[in-house]
Amino acid sequence: MAATETFYDVIRRQGITRRSFTKFCSLTAASLGFGPAGAKAMEQALETKERVPVIWMHGLECTCCSESFIRSAHPLVKDVVLSMISLDYDDTIMAAAGKQAEAILEETKQKYKGKYILAVEGNPPLNEDGMFCIDGGKPFVEKLKWMAEDAMAIIAWGACASWGCVQAAKPNPTQATPIDKVIKDKPIIKVPGCPPIAEVMTGVVTFITTFGRLPELDRQGRPQMFYSQRIHDKCYRRPHFDAGQFVEEWDDEGARKGYCLYKMGCKGPTTYNACSTVRWNGGVSFPIQSGHGCIGCSEDGFWDKGSFYDRLTTINQFGIEANADQIGRTAAGVVGAGIVAHAAITAVKRVTTKREKTDA
Amino acid sequence: MSYSETKAADAHGEQAIDRKSVYVYEAPVRIWHWVNALAIVTLALTGYFIGSPLPSQPGEASANFLMGYIRFTHFAAGQVMAIFLILRVYWAFVGNKHARQIFYVPVWSGRFWSEWLHEVKWYTFLARQPKKYVGHNPLAQFTMFFMVTLPMFFMVITGFALYSEGTGRDSWEFKLFGWVFSIFPNSQDVHTLHHLGMWVILTFVMVHIYVAVREDIMSRQSIISSMISGERLFKDEEDD
Ligand code: HEM
Ligand code: HEM
Ligand code: SF4
Ligand code: SF4
Numbered sequence: 001m002a003a004t005e006t007f008y009d010v011i012r013r014q015g016i017t018r019r020s021f022t023k024f025c026s027l028t029a030a031s032l033g034f035g036p037a038g039a040k041a042m043e044q045a046l047e048t049k050e051r052v053p054v055i056w057m058h059g060l061e062c063t064c065c066s067e068s069f070i071r072s073a074h075p076l077v078k079d080v081v082l083s084m085i086s087l088d089y090d091d092t093i094m095a096a097a098g099k100q101a102e103a104i105l106e107e108t109k110q111k112y113k114g115k116y117i118l119a120v121e122g123n124p125p126l127n128e129d130g131m132f133c134i135d136g137g138k139p140f141v142e143k144l145k146w147m148a149e150d151a152m153a154i155i156a157w158g159a160c161a162s163w164g165c166v167q168a169a170k171p172n173p174t175q176a177t178p179i180d181k182v183i184k185d186k187p188i189i190k191v192p193g194c195p196p197i198a199e200v201m202t203g204v205v206t207f208i209t210t211f212g213r214l215p216e217l218d219r220q221g222r223p224q225m226f227y228s229q230r231i232h233d234k235c236y237r238r239p240h241f242d243a244g245q246f247v248e249e250w251d252d253e254g255a256r257k258g259y260c261l262y263k264m265g266c267k268g269p270t271t272y273n274a275c276s277t278v279r280w281n282g283g284v285s286f287p288i289q290s291g292h293g294c295i296g297c298s299e300d301g302f303w304d305k306g307s308f309y310d311r312l313t314t315i316n317q318f319g320i321e322a323n324a325d326q327i328g329r330t331a332a333g334v335v336g337a338g339i340v341a342h343a344a345i346t347a348v349k350r351v352t353t354k355r356e357k358t359d360a
Numbered sequence: 361m362s363y364s365e366t367k368a369a370d371a372h373g374e375q376a377i378d379r380k381s382v383y384v385y386e387a388p389v390r391i392w393h394w395v396n397a398l399a400i401v402t403l404a405l406t407g408y409f410i411g412s413p414l415p416s417q418p419g420e421a422s423a424n425f426l427m428g429y430i431r432f433t434h435f436a437a438g439q440v441m442a443i444f445l446i447l448r449v450y451w452a453f454v455g456n457k458h459a460r461q462i463f464y465v466p467v468w469s470g471r472f473w474s475e476w477l478h479e480v481k482w483y484t485f486l487a488r489q490p491k492k493y494v495g496h497n498p499l500a501q502f503t504m505f506f507m508v509t510l511p512m513f514f515m516v517i518t519g520f521a522l523y524s525e526g527t528g529r530d531s532w533e534f535k536l537f538g539w540v541f542s543i544f545p546n547s548q549d550v551h552t553l554h555h556l557g558m559w560v561i562l563t564f565v566m567v568h569i570y571v572a573v574r575e576d577i578m579s580r581q582s583i584i585s586s587m588i589s590g591e592r593l594f595k596d597e598e599d600d
Contacts, residue, residue, distance in 0.1 A: 163545075218529070219538060219539075219541055219542055220541070220545050224529070228528075228529045229528075230525060233526070239421040239422070240421050241427055242421075242425055242427050242428040243417055243421040243422075243423075243424035243425060243426060243427065243428070244413060244414060244416065244417045244424055244425075244426030244427040244428075244430075245416045245417055245421055245424065246413060246416050248415070248416060254416055259416065262413065263413065267548065269525075269551075270525075270546065270547040270548040270551060296546075296548065299545075299546040299547075299548065300545040300546040301545075301546050301548075301549075302546070302548075305546075305548055311411070311412065312411060312412075312552070312555070313548055313549070313551070313552040315552065315556075323552075324411070324552055324555035324556045324558075324559065325408075325411065325412065325555070325559075327556065327559065328555075328556065328558065328559025328562070328563075329559075331559055331563050332559065332562060332563055332566065335563050335566055335567060336566060339566060339567065339570045342483075342570075342574075343570070343574070345485060346485075346574060346578065349485055350578075353488075
């Protein structure tokens with residue numbers, strides 16, 4: 001029975017009506033940018049294709065991805081997607097525990113060899129043979145590699161799994177390492193953010209489980225549909241940026257008027273995410289709308305680039321903390337002083353050699 | 361010996377005949393030089409204000425477009441610089457041998473290094489006289505390669521990569537320069553490096569202008585006028 005079970009079977013068993021199911025399909029298709037034909041295709045896939053199990057594992061992390069995920073805006077989406085995945089394994093929200101829970105992993109690995117999705121939240125620390133993160137009596141890195149062996153694909157949730165995040169901040173004592181640096185032989189989709197937006201997460205899960213493949217990824221392995229534009233490209237404060245109207249100080253006139261937060265260190269111009277379009281908490285707001293710059297939480301290394309409130313990045317390579325302009329001005333100053341000194345010596349030399357020559 | 365002592369200082373017909381003159385910098389090189397210099401000054405100025413914008417403009421957003429104009433000027437000058445750089449590379453192939461100088465350093469040549477050392481000594485006041493050069497002297501060639509030629513390519517590559525962030529994933533800019541983000545996944549780093557690149561070029565320009573003026577006075581050949589007329593004039597008849 002289980003071998004031919006479809007998502008539709010599971011959803012119905014969870015008490016979700018056919019009507020809700022159809023609605024879910026059109027909603028999700030819309031959020032993925034598919035249109036009505038896409039909704040039909042989704043419906044069909046969910047009704048006929050064999051259910052794809054999702055195993056959700058947790059490494060070194062703060063669980064903010066799970067927190068975000070279970071707050072998916074539309075209750076319907078939440079119910080459906082949760083019923084899709086929590087059935088299998090998610091050690092934070094599932095009912096099973098201990099031996100019973102570990103048995104699920106074993107079973108999925110065997111029964112759905114090469115067919116299940118491994119969703120990873122957090123990352124494995126590699127130092128001391130992985131002893132900084134023990135899960136079920138074993139280093140997490142071992143469990144991760146073991147489950148990854150037979151997975152169809154891996155979802156790297158959040159900045160931790162995608163890039164390393166704060167636990168990988170210099171000097172990274174536990175050697176926390178993003179998933180794609182540990183697992184090399186499986187397709188990996190990165191869904192960065194700290195946390196990623198709930199709708200983005202459910203969208204990604206639904207796409208993969210529905211169509212049995214990863215959506216189109218960009219150069220960094222992120223889904224194009226949610227990460228191909230910067231916050232800055234769709235920010236509603238952008239007209240103030242182009243006009244040259246900036247918040248210069250917290251609580252100044254510009255802040256009250258909703259000017260651009262560029263000078264307050266907004267990282268919108270370098271951050272790829274869907275915040276300025278999808279927004280947060282069911283589309284209520286997003287950081288910039290609430291008056292605070294973007295901190296670039298979905299970007300690689302955002303935790304190690306100096307203050308969130310500085311426009312120019314802090315560079316530590318020179319042993320002192322400085323930004324490009326401070327370094328440049330110092331270099332130009334030193335060279336300028338060198339030129340003046342050189343010119344002075346040149347002038348003196350010229351006078352003295354001339355004298356030598358006339359003497360001769 | 362210096363400029364003021366040569367007979368031909370006043371450049372009156374007869375005396376000038378004594379002096380040897382060689383055609384070094386062909387017109388395309390000279391045009392490129394001055395267009396490029398103008399573009400770089402524009403880029404540095406506008407780039408600086410992109411990094412640290414001017415004080416806020418009063419009034420409605422719809423009535424202002426200051427940052428937009430600054431960025432537009434930067435991008436326009438950037439395109440000009442890029443196109444002229446391509447033309448300059450083309451000229452390195454079809455032009456005379458001096459047109460190639462700034463694109464390589466003959467690290468394999470022992471003679472290059474010994475003359476390079478002589479030039480360093482000249483600038484550190486250890487040598488009494490510089491050698492004569494038709495094209496760039498070895499130290500100039502060396503410095504130009506590392507402090508303008510490479511940085512210019514670097515600025516064009518990182519500049520267009522940053523530009524592609526605005527024009528989008530389907531743009532030709534992204535197709536050609538998107539690989540930059542495989543090396544630096546966070547474009548914040550590309551901004552920082554692009555910004556540092558500006559300071560490398562600006563430091564070069566300071567030294568460059570100083571040396572051009574100084575050599576014009578001190579060395580045994582014409583300098584600044586060579587970049588205008590293309591002719592290199594030698595001020596004395598001695599060998600090397
Ligand atoms: C010598 C040449 C150049 C200099 C000195 C220069 C300088 C700068 C500086 C200082 C910045 C600000 C960086 C920051 O702090 O974020 C900048 C940004 C930028 N530059 Fe250049 N640049 C040069 C060439 C180019 C070229 C050839 C292009 C290509 C079109 C280009 C495109 C850009 C873009 C797209 C930005 C980002 C603008 C933004 O974020 O709004 N630059 N440049
Ligand atoms: C942004 C400013 C500038 C840049 C990036 C720049 C760059 C260069 C480069 C790359 C060359 C080598 C030309 C070649 O072989 O193709 C050169 C040569 C030269 N530049 Fe500039 N330049 C700048 C400004 C100036 C200024 C303001 C002067 C005038 C004082 C000047 C005077 C010269 C002269 C005289 C030469 C020829 C040197 C020789 O004969 O060996 N440059 N410059
Ligand atoms: S607030 Fe940030 S994202 Fe919005 S326009 Fe300004 S710099 Fe760009
Ligand atoms: S606005 Fe920026 S910092 Fe805030 S959640 Fe979005 S990507 Fe992260």
